[in-house]
Amino acid sequence: MLKQAKRACLAAGKFGGLFGLAGRSDRRQSRLLVIGYHGVSLADEHQWNPALFLSPETFRIRMETLKKCGCTVLDLSEALDLLRRGSLPERAVVLTFDDGTYDFRKIVWPILKEYGYPATLYLATYWVTMARPVVPVIWSYLLWKKRGSVYRAPGFLGEGARLDLTTDSGVSKALEQLRSRADAENLEGMQRDTITQELAEILGVNYEEIRSQRILHLLQPDEIRELAKEGVSVQLHMHRHFSPDEEQAFKNNLEENRTYIQTVVGSAPEHFCYPSGEYKPKFLPWLTELGVKSATTCDPGLAVAKTNPLLVPRLVDTSWLSTLEFESWLVGIGELLPRR
Numbered sequence: 001m002l003k004q005a006k007r008a009c010l011a012a013g014k015f016g017g018l019f020g021l022a023g024r025s026d027r028r029q030s031r032l033l034v035i036g037y038h039g040v041s042l043a044d045e046h047q048w049n050p051a052l053f054l055s056p057e058t059f060r061i062r063m064e065t066l067k068k069c070g071c072t073v074l075d076l077s078e079a080l081d082l083l084r085r086g087s088l089p090e091r092a093v094v095l096t097f098d099d100g101t102y103d104f105r106k107i108v109w110p111i112l113k114e115y116g117y118p119a120t121l122y123l124a125t126y127w128v129t130m131a132r133p134v135v136p137v138i139w140s141y142l143l144w145k146k147r148g149s150v151y152r153a154p155g156f157l158g159e160g161a162r163l164d165l166t167t168d169s170g171v172s173k174a175l176e177q178l179r180s181r182a183d184a185e186n187l188e189g190m191q192r193d194t195i196t197q198e199l200a201e202i203l204g205v206n207y208e209e210i211r212s213q214r215i216l217h218l219l220q221p222d223e224i225r226e227l228a229k230e231g232v233s234v235q236l237h238m239h240r241h242f243s244p245d246e247e248q249a250f251k252n253n254l255e256e257n258r259t260y261i262q263t264v265v266g267s268a269p270e271h272f273c274y275p276s277g278e279y280k281p282k283f284l285p286w287l288t289e290l291g292v293k294s295a296t297t298c299d300p301g302l303a304v305a306k307t308n309p310l311l312v313p314r315l316v317d318t319s320w321l322s323t324l325e326f327e328s329w330l331v332g333i334g335e336l337l338p339r340r
Contacts, residue, residue: 010324010333023069023091023331031302031332032083034076034094036273036314040107042215048144050319056107061323063115066093069330073117076233076271080294080312083305091330096120096296096314098237098273100128102214105223109232122237122273122296123224125260130189133216134241136179138196141216143171146203154198157181163202221264228265236261236272236292243275243283250286258290271295277316284310301335 022028037059038052039045045053054062066073072089074082079094095112097104100123112119127134143165153161157177164170178199182192200207211217219227228234239256254272262268270293274283277298287295287310294309301313315329328334 010328010337014324014327019327019331019333022333025332028091028332029088030086031304032079032088032092032094033302033329033332034079034096034296034312034314035329036296036298036316037095037097037108038099038316039101040103042103042106042213045103045141045215046319048141052318054317054319056111058319059108060111062317062326063111063117065323065327066117066330067115069327071330073115075118076120076235076294080303080309083303083307086305093330094120096122096273098122099124099134099241100219100224100237101134102217102219102223105219105227106214109227109230113230118231118233120233120235120271121227122235122271123257123261124218124237124239124241124275125257126240127189128218128220128224128260130193131217131220132189132193133196133210134218135182135189135192135196136175138210138216139178139199140175142196142199142203142205143174145205147171151202153177154195154202156185156195224261224264228267233271234261234265235269238275241275243278243280245280247282247286250283251290254287254290254292274298279311284308302332 037054040059041053041055046055046058069091071091071093073093073095074089076094076096079088079092082088082092095117097108097119100121104121109119143163147165149165151163151165153163163174165174178195182195187195197207200210224234236254236257238253239260240253244250244253258269270291272287272292272295274295274297279295279297292310294312296312296314298316299313300315303312307313315334317326325334328337
């Protein structure tokens with residue numbers, strides 16, 4: 001009911017002229033909207049996880065909506081500098097993309113080039129070096145594809161173990177079993193990929209076809225290098241996709257990420273995105289010591305001149321967000337409305 005009422009309110013505001021007024025207001029002029037994306041489907045990923053993936057059709061509609069709303073899409077570094085100086089252009093927007101999955105090169109970047117939009121790619125690098133689908137998200141994807149039945153479990157879960165995928169809670173439990181056991185045994189990437197292969201065989205999924213499609217597969221060094229040459233800003237997202245609580249482990253993870261990116265693209269990244277949007281106050285001085293100039297969160301909002309550059313809010317776009325709601329954020333109304 002709340003969502004229906006919200007959409008009705010937005011529709012009335014748009015067709016009543018409120019969107020136009022808000023988009024031209026001094027308030028919107030002084031604010032920067034950073035939009036975050038995770039992926040655009042190569043196949044059916046948006047059906048599996050609509051919080052992470054959009055369909056190619058929806059993504060194109062988003063980019064067209066930016067154009068129709070007269071948004072100025074800026075490079076992240078430029079936008080943050082203009083925000084600090086109070087010189088943002090009309091309806092300023094930055095587009096960011098987390099992780100670095102192959103769909104960015106295959107689908108996203110060609111669309112962005114059509115519109116002339118710059119992009120920031122926050123690249124996690126561990127699975128780049130593995131050249132395999134990312135674990136555990138590939139496990140979640142495989143379990144989802146074969147939901148509705150009970151299967152024997154991979155051998156490392158123990159003799160006679162079963163995966164009950166007949167309910168959503170059963171699917172979640174199966175994923176947690178796989179993750180917990182792999183973490184407990186401190187398995188590395190290729191060992192986890194062996195489990196992926198076994199799981200796919202048990203479930204009757206063609207793993208080689210998934211690999212050939214590059215589903216949930218990160219970009220490879222030559223692709224990253226090519227994108228950087230074409231103008232994509234490749235930035236920090238940790239080597240392993242998490243932020244350690246211990247200071248030295250945190251710094252080591254970030255430095256390994258930075259070194260890998262610098263080696264591939266030839267320049268040192270200086271902007272960061274918190275993996276999974278998770279951050280703690282103690283991370284901020286560590287980032288400052290490492291020379292990081294900005295860090296984006298998954299906290300929804302628009303940035304203002306006084307925003308801490310290490311706590312930049314973002315609208316994380318999802319398949320659940322309607323075009324009308326998306327447009328409301330572009331004109332600055334979306335952040336004022338109640339959210340779940």
